[in-house]
Amino acid sequence: MKAYGVFEGGGAKGYAHVGALKAIEERGIELEAVAGSSIGAEIALFIAAGFTADELFRTTEGGYAGLLSTSWINCLNQKDWRAYDQFRKEYLSSPLPPAPADIGIFKLVKLGCSALLTYQRHSHFFDQIWTRFGLTDAQGFRSWLDDAVRQKLNIASGEPILFRHLKPLKIIAGDLLRGRMEVFGKEGDANLSPIDAAVASASYPIFFSRILSKTACL
Numbered sequence: 001m002k003a004y005g006v007f008e009g010g011g012a013k014g015y016a017h018v019g020a021l022k023a024i025e026e027r028g029i030e031l032e033a034v035a036g037s038s039i040g041a042e043i044a045l046f047i048a049a050g051f052t053a054d055e056l057f058r059t060t061e062g063g064y065a066g067l068l069s070t071s072w073i074n075c076l077n078q079k080d081w082r083a084y085d086q087f088r089k090e091y092l093s094s095p096l097p098p099a100p101a102d103i104g105i106f107k108l109v110k111l112g113c114s115a116l117l118t119y120q121r122h123s124h125f126f127d128q129i130w131t132r133f134g135l136t137d138a139q140g141f142r143s144w145l146d147d148a149v150r151q152k153l154n155i156a157s158g159e160p161i162l163f164r165h166l167k168p169l170k171i172i173a174g175d176l177l178r179g180r181m182e183v184f185g186k187e188g189d190a191n192l193s194p195i196d197a198a199v200a201s202a203s204y205p206i207f208f209s210r211i212l213s214k215t216a217c218l
Contacts, residue, residue, distance in 0.1 A: 005031040005047065009038025015057065015068065017043040022053035033168035035185075041171045041201035042145065045194055048166035049149045067148055075144045080136035083125040090122075134209030141208075142199045149195065164190040173201040 005024070007017050017040060024031065036044030046056060046067070057066040073081060128135055149161055163169060163185050170185035171194065184197035203209075 002030045002032045005034040007036035007040030007043045009040050014039030018053050018057045035170035037172040038202050041198045045198045048169035049152045075140040077136045084135045087122045087125045132209045135207050138199050138203055138208045146195050161195055162191050163194050171197040171201050
């Protein structure tokens, strides 16, 4: 039996797609074409490259194994991640203090000094937001995806991975510059990069810097 597979976003909840894929395989269903967005775009990309559910994630006596058992945090720019983590621990891990009922000149000066000190302590974090429109770039994440798919397809280093190397795949991303949905993998996209498209789809605004490439500008 053949079917199409469509995989939605949802962050870490996307790991549930692997369980669904396992059930599909056990029932002898072949996914002849796949599509996805966000984390679902990564899962669809892996399926289109030929990965099985067990190759993606499985439990063993020694713990978790498979491609998705890798910590994605390790794929991020570690300087950017440490800057975010320090800010998160200081300001996002506990409720913010209530706003004062009335604000006089002394309290305004105190708030201004506090804001200045906060910027000085977390200057890298704020510089990333103001100048790159994201907490970190996605280059490490892209390299991880590229290496995994490249090894699976046995494509030599230096050669591009293209949509035509995969089974039929469509990836949905948001074009923030034009305010519209973009679908990659349509007719005419055979020589575009599914890696760039998948990264663009998963690049959550503000966390990842926007993607600018021939494949995507999102």
